[in-house]
Amino acid sequence: MEGLFDYAPAIALFPLAAFVIALAFGNYLPKKGAIPGIVATGGSLALSLAMLAAVAGGEEGYYHDTLYTWAAGDAASEVGPEGIEFTFGILIDPLAALMLVIVSLISFLVHVFSLGYMNDEGETGLPRYYAGLGLFTFSMLAFVYADNLLMAFMFFELVGLCSFLLIGFWFRTRSAPSAAKKAFLVTRFGDYFFLIGVIAIAATFGTLQFAGNDSFIAAAEAAIDGNEQLFGFGAETWVTITALLVLGGVVGKSAQFPLHTWLPDAMEGPTTVSALIHAATMVAAGVYLVARMFGYYALSPTALAIVAFVGGFTALFAATMGCVKDDVKQVLAYSTISQYGYMMLGLGVGGYVAGVFHLMNHAFFKALLFLGAGAVIILMHHEQNMWKMGGLKDKAPVTYWTFVAGALALAGIIPFSGFWSKDEILYDALIVGLEEPLILAAYAMGLVAVFFTGFYTFRMVFLTFHGKPRSEAAEDPHGVGWSIKLPLLTLGVLAVVAGIANLAPVYKLTGIELTFLESWLEGGLEGTTYVAYTELLGDVYDTGFIGTESTTVLIAAGLSLALAFSGAGVAWKLYNVPEPVRHTEKLGGAYDVLRSNYYQDEYQVWLAEGLTLPLARAADRFDQTVIDGTVDGVSTASLFGSDRVKRIQTGIVTNYAALLVTGFIVLLIVLGILGGWFV
């Protein structure tokens, strides 16, 4: 069983091979590269499952190995080791194994779905598409099992590049290239801080390892315990600063406020790509990174509180915008931002298990919803406006029922998977919030967002599937094949049952051990386990209860369920009618604000054009005048000088001879004076 880990690199290398094959031979293959992609991701899935079993059954319960050291040298670190090594290594612990399975599963299903969504629709450029998917999967899988921060950063960037390539897949349209560019630039803005954070951590601790005794997390803990001074700051302040710098990358990739603006635009890509980006790769990468180095964040209460508050705020902020969108993919885009906000809230309040749990559930139901939306788009002959849909319920039962399963999970209705994880996050936030006012505010925002989530989710379901058909396409939908139904059914089942992984409320109320995920995450390397995190968090947060633990559980669950049901109920009342009409006018001015996404794009464009552009112009002017002027001045002066001096060269030999003689005589006189001949 342990020897199995030797094959771990292949998990990521399979999709890389698929990328190369699709790129080189895609045009000559029967399905234009889809088959290598499906085989490769299927292989990755099988290997990931084997890793999961090996982690579960192995003696140590993890695998950590350095594969390749590409640079080593003396460390100028403030604390810790003398030397620093930059390596490629693999760390497969329970968290990574779980994520590997999620990523390879979603990627596999997306590949299968693409057969129906891309191949059957006669798209061109398919080898490019499948090559992109392969590279995307490769980057994400390698990111997931990276054992150090630098390797993680590299693949984090590669993930960003792949999203750029895939969002801009239809590069002949006007909007897709601009959306791709926006996604790239906005996430790059966050990654810039991430890079500084990586350098700061390397410079401080002399190591970039995530786990083990020589990890930067252990070094940071030792520095805080020893009350050391790092770069003129107290150790804890410095840890907070570096953790927040890394958080910059997370905020960009996971589309948290204020860097969320790229994500709704990213809907310009093929729907399958959206499913992959939102469920398993790219956006998940940010939250996964926080979970990966959770020990580091747990050292800094300030960083944790910021994570929680940003998450809670984003959850509410994005959910409100999702309520007024007409495009089915836009609604899903805002729901993604909102759900990742929940995960950040969960991690920020110390709910490590809850955050990871929601990451897993969200991967399943969001992939399901996006693929479902893809199926709807095929049914509707490539129409995405929900007001032109309606009545698809009876014509496409598989799509409808799986979509409803995903919607129920997203809205957090008991007993679907989303309920269990979202409830756990809110419960964790509540018990901390009872002691910390800032967290209570984050909790309140998360709670209100539950209402909006229920509302926009069911508004989407009712507008799409219920009522009477509102266009010709909706009356006569295009059929979908098995390659579309199979992924939908798989994910539909998972969206319904995945909640069983961690029935924390049941455990807290009845004492029956149903918290499998929690005990799963308790294993692994010392220092990266849930047990170690719980110990760390004991110093950070106090927790309180309303009455007893059981009543708190019931109150938290009851509140979020009631809000989810009322949100869904309002949607039912307004939109589950044969001829639904727009109710957005009743919102008045608020509608304009929501419709314009709180003017986030406008102010960011203003920042770019009104602030950055003049600044860049001024810098350019400074460069052109002062710096270039100095350089030009030096050359002008020497040119002018040499123009005068060269006149000495007359070309007449006599003059040279005269100069020679004069020089000799002058030299003689000077030497004479200095030598004292004339005294």
Place this chain on the structure above:
Amino acid sequence: MSVAIEYYVLLSMALFCIGLFGILTRRNALMFLMSVEIMLNAANINLIAFAFYHGNLTGQVFALFTMALAAAEVAVGLGIILVLYRNFRDVDVTVPTTMRW
């Protein structure tokens, strides 16, 4: 009794100055060459005179070398003057100034 060393030095200095004067005032390249020869021979006189004065033959040997070198130098110099004449139809050294800046 032989001639005192001072007279040799005076003769040599006079010859050197005559040569230098020629270089600084004449424009004819042949005159140049002759002036250079005179200066060279002024140096030769010095070499031999001091060799004789010290009773050491090294200076005299050097003088022989110098003469051989002078012959070679004249050959090169005459070659240059020939080329000069071919290009400028003149042997005036102030004419060929085309190679300056």
